[in-house]
Amino acid sequence: MKSRDRLRIAMQKSGRLTEPAQELLARCGLKFRQSRDKLFCFGEGEPVDLLLVRDDDIPGLIAEGVCDLGIVGRNVLREFQLSQPEPGEGLAELRSLGFGRCRLSIAVPHEDGYDGPAQLDGRAIATSYPGLLGEWLRSHGVAARVVYLAGSVEIAPRLGTADAICDLVSSGATLVANQLREAAVVIESEAVLAGRRDLPADERGEIAELLLRRLDGVIQVRD
Ligand code: ATP
Ligand code: ZN
Numbered sequence: 622m623k624s625r626d627r628l629r630i631a632m633q634k635s636g637r638l639t640e641p642a643q644e645l646l647a648r649c650g651l652k653f654r655q656s657r658d659k660l661f662c663f664g665e666g667e668p669v670d671l672l673l674v675r676d677d678d679i680p681g682l683i684a685e686g687v688c689d690l691g692i693v694g695r696n697v698l699r700e701f702q703l704s705q706p707e708p709g710e711g712l713a714e715l716r717s718l719g720f721g722r723c724r725l726s727i728a729v730p731h732e733d734g735y736d737g738p739a740q741l742d743g744r745a746i747a748t749s750y751p752g753l754l755g756e757w758l759r760s761h762g763v764a765a766r767v768v769y770l771a772g773s774v775e776i777a778p779r780l781g782t783a784d785a786i787c788d789l790v791s792s793g794a795t796l797v798a799n800q801l802r803e804a805a806v807v808i809e810s811e812a813v814l815a816g817r818r819d820l821p822a823d824e825r826g827e828i829a830e831l832l833l834r835r836l837d838g839v840i841q842v843r844d
């Protein structure tokens with residue numbers, strides 16, 4: 622791949638993380654000119670450009686070297702890591718960013734009640750996060766069937782495609798609306814800055830270091 626001398630950061634094009642991510646980068650002193658295709662934003666001061674994509678694509682873009690850094694939910698980053706042959710290698714969570722807070726939780730039909738992981742033995746659980754759910758099930762010694770669904774996970778129990786779900790929760794309103802109750806938290810999530818374990822050993826690495834220092838300043842002031 623052609624080497625680049627500008628740092629490239631991937632962020633969500635449109636969704637929950639978009640505005641807070643833009644605000645954070647602005648507070649780090651970065652300014653961008655939006656291009657007409659709205660995929661790529663050219664940085665005006667520092668040699669840092671933005672790529673606006675679906676959040677699910679961000680870890681792969683970093684792993685492939687298309688981008689150097691990305692702002693993405695820990696849930697998406699961890700799920701990607703677990704899908705890799707060596708989950709401990711490759712991508713790292715460089716900083717936690719304090720927005721986009723939510724949790725990946727297992728929820729069961731309200732009338733079922735919940736008295737512990739063993740209750741899920743032999744059940745079917747629908748999720749968009751098979752890696753994270755699989756890890757939780759193994760660590761709790763539960764043999765459940767994982768049903769992968771790309772979306773609308775919360776309606777699976779009513780449709781009869783699963784007995785329980787594992788999905789992102791923040792206020793819990795979606796669970797209530799679907800007559801589900803939160804049973805167990807699989808991971809606590811928030812937006813994180815993701816990058817390869819080794820920063821590029823060229824100018825991009827230096828820019829990334831500078832950005833991390835500014836980010837630490839911004840995070841410290843906010844906390
Ligand atoms: P895209 O089109 O980019 O794929 P999406 O629908 O997957 O968008 P959003 O719903 O915008 O994504 O969520 C992005 C991230 O926001 C999630 O991965 C998660 O980290 C975080 N988040 C915070 N609260 C919630 C919530 N209540 N439900 C879903 N995601 C949440
Ligand atoms: Zn997504």
